[in-house]
Amino acid sequence: MQKKLLEVCLTPALLPLYKVEDYIVVIIDIFRATSSICYGIENGAQAIIPVSEVEECAAYREKGLNYLLAAERNGEVVAGFDFGNSPFAYTADKVAGKTVVLTTTNGTHALHLSRNAKKIVIGSFLNLTALSNWLKTQEENILMVCAGWKNNFNLEDTLFAGAVIEQLKGDCYVLDDPALAANDLFQIGKNDISQYLSKTSHGERLKKLGIEQDIAFCLQVDIATAIPVLEGEKLVKLA
Amino acid sequence: MQKKLLEVCLTPALLPLYKVEDYIVVIIDIFRATSSICYGIENGAQAIIPVSEVEECAAYREKGLNYLLAAERNGEVVAGFDFGNSPFAYTADKVAGKTVVLTTTNGTHALHLSRNAKKIVIGSFLNLTALSNWLKTQEENILMVCAGWKNNFNLEDTLFAGAVIEQLKGDCYVLDDPALAANDLFQIGKNDISQYLSKTSHGERLKKLGIEQDIAFCLQVDIATAIPVLEGEKLVKLA
Ligand SMILES: [Mg+2]
Ligand SMILES: [Mg+2]
Numbered sequence: 001m002q003k004k005l006l007e008v009c010l011t012p013a014l015l016p017l018y019k020v021e022d023y024i025v026v027i028i029d030i031f032r033a034t035s036s037i038c039y040g041i042e043n044g045a046q047a048i049i050p051v052s053e054v055e056e057c058a059a060y061r062e063k064g065l066n067y068l069l070a071a072e073r074n075g076e077v078v079a080g081f082d083f084g085n086s087p088f089a090y091t092a093d094k095v096a097g098k099t100v101v102l103t104t105t106n107g108t109h110a111l112h113l114s115r116n117a118k119k120i121v122i123g124s125f126l127n128l129t130a131l132s133n134w135l136k137t138q139e140e141n142i143l144m145v146c147a148g149w150k151n152n153f154n155l156e157d158t159l160f161a162g163a164v165i166e167q168l169k170g171d172c173y174v175l176d177d178p179a180l181a182a183n184d185l186f187q188i189g190k191n192d193i194s195q196y197l198s199k200t201s202h203g204e205r206l207k208k209l210g211i212e213q214d215i216a217f218c219l220q221v222d223i224a225t226a227i228p229v230l231e232g233e234k235l236v237k238l239a
Numbered sequence: 240m241q242k243k244l245l246e247v248c249l250t251p252a253l254l255p256l257y258k259v260e261d262y263i264v265v266i267i268d269i270f271r272a273t274s275s276i277c278y279g280i281e282n283g284a285q286a287i288i289p290v291s292e293v294e295e296c297a298a299y300r301e302k303g304l305n306y307l308l309a310a311e312r313n314g315e316v317v318a319g320f321d322f323g324n325s326p327f328a329y330t331a332d333k334v335a336g337k338t339v340v341l342t343t344t345n346g347t348h349a350l351h352l353s354r355n356a357k358k359i360v361i362g363s364f365l366n367l368t369a370l371s372n373w374l375k376t377q378e379e380n381i382l383m384v385c386a387g388w389k390n391n392f393n394l395e396d397t398l399f400a401g402a403v404i405e406q407l408k409g410d411c412y413v414l415d416d417p418a419l420a421a422n423d424l425f426q427i428g429k430n431d432i433s434q435y436l437s438k439t440s441h442g443e444r445l446k447k448l449g450i451e452q453d454i455a456f457c458l459q460v461d462i463a464t465a466i467p468v469l470e471g472e473k474l475v476k477l478a
Contacts, residue, residue: 150256
C-alpha cells in the first residue's frame with residue numbers, strides 16, 4: 001500500500017505552502033467554533049454556515065425564521081442575534097432542523113483558504129474518535145489546518161491535531177515536522193488537557209471573558225459522532 | 240521590573256505578524272547555516288556575509304583574496320568556490336582574519352525580514368549558554384526566529400529555541416504559545432537531541448546527502464562563546 005501524507009498546517013498563514021487539492025482537510029478551531037459546529041450538527045442542525053463578519057451574518061436575517069444567527073463581540077451576544085459562540089447554545093431544542101449562521105473569524109479564514117481541498121471536514125475533541133475512524137478509511141492524504149490565533153500558532157488547535165495523529169499514526173502515513181511536533185505536544189498534554197492549556201496566554205484571555213465553562217465543554221472527548229463536512233457554503237452532517 | 244516578551248516565530252513566513260522593531264531577534268538555522276556562522280566567528284573570522292544566491296556569493300570573488308566563498312548545491316561544493324556549508328570548513332586555520340561569504344537561502348531570508356529589529360544575533364547549540372547569558376542581561380523583548388524549511392516549521396530550529404527558553408524562562412518573561420510549545424518539545428528531545436531529530440523527514444534528507452557528521456557537529460552544545468551580531472550586511476563578533 002502506498003503511504004499517505006499526514007500533515008499539520010499550524011496556521012492559516014502557512015496554507016499557501018500546501019497544495020490543498022491533494023488532501024482531505026480537517027479544520028480545527030477548538031475554542032470555540034469547530035466545537036460548537038460539531039455539537040450543533042450532532043444535535044440535528046440542518047446546516048451551519050460559517051461567516052467572517054457580524055454584518056454578513058445579519059444579512060441572513062431576511063431569509064426567514066429557519067435561520068438562527070450566532071455572533072458575539074467581546075464575549076457578549078450581539079444585540080438582535082439569537083446567540084453567541086458558546087457551544088451551550090447548540091442544543092437540540094434550539095438547533096434541530098434549523099440552519100445556523102455562525103460568525104467566526106479564524107475558522108472562516110481557514111475554511112476559505114482550504115476551499116480547493118478534496119473534502120473539508122470539521123474536527124474537535126467532541127468528535128475526535130469518530131473523525132479519526134473515518135479518516136482511517138479514506139485513501140487520501142490528510143492535512144489538519146489549525147485556525148490558530150490571529151494567523152499565528154496556538155496550542156489548543158495544535159494539541160487536537162496531535163490527538164488525531166495519535167489515533168492514525170502507523171505504517172500507513174508519513175508525518176511532516178509539524179505533525180511530529182503536534183503529536184509530541186499531545187503526549188505532554190494528554191493526561192490533563194485543560195491543565196496543560198491553562199498556561200497559555202489565550203487561556204488567560206478566555207478566562208477573563210468568563211467562558212471557563214465553554215472551555216471545559218470544548219475539551220470533552222467523544223461526546224459526538226457526527227462529522228460536519230462542507231458542501232458549497234454549508235456545513236452539513238457527513239452521510 | 241516590567242516583564243519582557245520571550246517569543247518564537249516558527250517560520251519566516253510568520254514574521255510579518257511581529258513588530259520586529261520591538262525585539263532583539265535571534266536567527267536560528269541549526270542545519271547548518273547558523274552553526275557554521277557561530278563556529279566561524281568563534282574561530283576568528285573577521286566577518287561572515289550571508290547571501291541567498293550562489294551568484295551573489297560569486298560576485299565577491301572580485302573583491303580580493305581576503306574573501307572566502309562558501310556555496311554548495313545538492314551537498315557538493317560549487318566548482319570554483321572555497322568551501323560548502325559544512326561547519327568543518329570553518330576552522331581557525333581557514334577562516335581566521337578572513338571574511339566568509341556564505342550562501343544560505345533560509346537563513347538569509349530570515350535575516351532580511353528581521354532587519355528592523357533592535358539587534359540581530361545568531362544562535363546555535365554551539366553557543367547556546369553564552370547566547371542565553373547575554374540575552375538575560377538585555378532589558379529587551381526577545382524574538383527567536385526559526386529559519387525553518389521552505390518557509391514552514393521544522394523541528395531542529397524550534398528545539399533550539401526551546402533550549403534558549405529553558406535557560407531564560409522565569410518571572411522576567413511572558414512566553415507566547417509558540418515559545419511554550421518550543422520549550423515543551425525541548426523537554427521531550429533534550430536527553431538525546433540527535434535521536435529525537437533523526438525521526439524528522441529533514442533528518443532523512445540530510446542523511447542522504449551524507450552529512451551525518453555535520454549534523455552531529457551542529458548538535459554539540461557550548462563549544463563556542465562568541466555571539467555573532469549583524470552590523471550592516473556583515474555578521475561580526477559581539478564585543
Ligand atoms: Mg481559536
Ligand atoms: Mg535549516
